[in-house]
Amino acid sequence: MKRLYSEITPEIRRLAELSLNRHGITPEMYPLHQVKRGLRDNDGNGVVTGLTEISAIVSKKSDGKGGFLPCEGKLFYRGIPIGDLCRGFLSEGRFGFEETVWLLFFSELPKREELASFSSLLAGYRTLPTSFVRDMILKAPSKNGMNALARSVLALYSYDDDPDSVSVENVLRQSLQLISVFPLLAVYAYQSFLHYHKKGTLFIRNPEKTYGTAENFLYLLREDGRFTPLEAAILDLCLVLHAEHGGGNNSSFTTHVVTSSGTDTYSSVAAALGSLKGTRHGGANGKVAEMFDDLKASVNPRDEDAVRAYLRGILDRERFDRAGLIYGMGHAVYSVSDPRAELLARCAEELAEAKGREEDYRLYRTVARLAPEVIAEKRRIYKGVSPNVDFYSGMVYSMLDVPRELFTPLFSVARIAGWSAHRIEEIENAEKIIRPAYVNVRPEGVYRPLAER
Secondary structure: OOOOOOOOOHHHHHHHHHHHOOOOOOOOHHHHOOOOHHHEOOOOOEOOOOOOOOEEEEEEEEOOOOOEEEEEEEEEEOOEEHHHHHHHHHHOOOOOHHHHHHHHHHOOOOOHHHHHHHHHHHHHHOOOOOOHHHHHHHOOOOOOHHHHHHHHHHHHHHHOOOOOOOOHHHHHHHHHHHHHHHHHHHHHHHHHHHHHHHOOOOOOOOOOOOOOHHHHHHHHHOOOOOOOHHHHHHHHHHHHHHOOOOOOOHHHHHHHHHHHOOOOHHHHHHHHHHHHHOOOOOOHHHHHHHHHHHHHHHOOOOOHHHHHHHHHHHHOOOOOOOOOOOOOEOOOOOOOOOHHHHHHHHHHHHHHHHHOOHHHHHHHHHHHHHHHHHHHHHOOOOOOOOEOHHHHHHHHHHHOOOOHHHHHHHHHHHHHHHHHHHHHHHHHHOOOOOOOOOOOOOOOOOOOOHHHO
């Protein structure tokens, strides 16, 4: 009898049980061997593994006694507060993503003529090789957009006449080309999925040269290609807020690690995409949206006591996915507040008013207020808990009619800017491969001949 490709056979199940029964690593072993699990110390602070000038996160301040106290979260791109950057282009009625890419790459804000020239350069790169969509995207439609993106990125290696050079000039060229085509790769992969797996209508539209990144994403995604100025402005803001977040986040650290080996740009970006796909990283916003769907289906969202009880049920592993996590709440670094979440909350309110979704927005605000209280009741926590950027981004994306399958790919459309800046920084400054150490806790064994086992 022919086996299905993805079938879990009795033999595989037996081998899996054999594997699970063979390891003896317990949580107590980590402090015993002075291992900082997850590259974090006992207070949750990240272990310093490198230097960067690209971005900085501030979540603590000195207490004057040699210690630190939690403070309002701050995020800086090349030394500029994210709030100041966003207020700057928003107050002038401009889009900010292309300006942000320039800032991350070249350490300073562009002059007007530099920004115009740079935006034109990105627009010129916003095209894919002949037959690429047909041969690489439509012929093998993936059920997951992140895997489709990674496959497309690796395929682009074959179309590059100089794919392996790690000179700054070559990597910069490759990075700008990838930043330009990521909206195309993400949307086309979704259209392929929608048609072949969901039996939807297939339409592939060429990008509009006069549009920027955010506008083109909406233009390519929507069947009629139409969007409002408010929708484009808020999506552009989302891209700016997701473009970078310090070298310590999982996917940017992955970029540093893989780049340090001397590999090519396409392999580096594919590795970062694999990291961002995970629900503990970029996939979290989709889990937030699913959690709110389950909340509204399970209890009266206008009843605060019922909402509070639902959140308690989540922490008791009785509700939603039974993972014990209130998605979108808390962050590895921020405790008092996530500055990106605060900016997105205001945008979500404005968009909710325009879309008639005020009740949904009120529910999000209710959960944002109740969840920290419930977590404090049920968990022993060493720092405060507040909504993170994923808490509101899922709501904003849904109001922009972005399908849930595109939430994480859309994250990558923004974050590739930060990955690329970190890759170039690693190339310019690294002299050694990043190679962390692991402590082996398995006692020495004895080899026995096959006949004696």
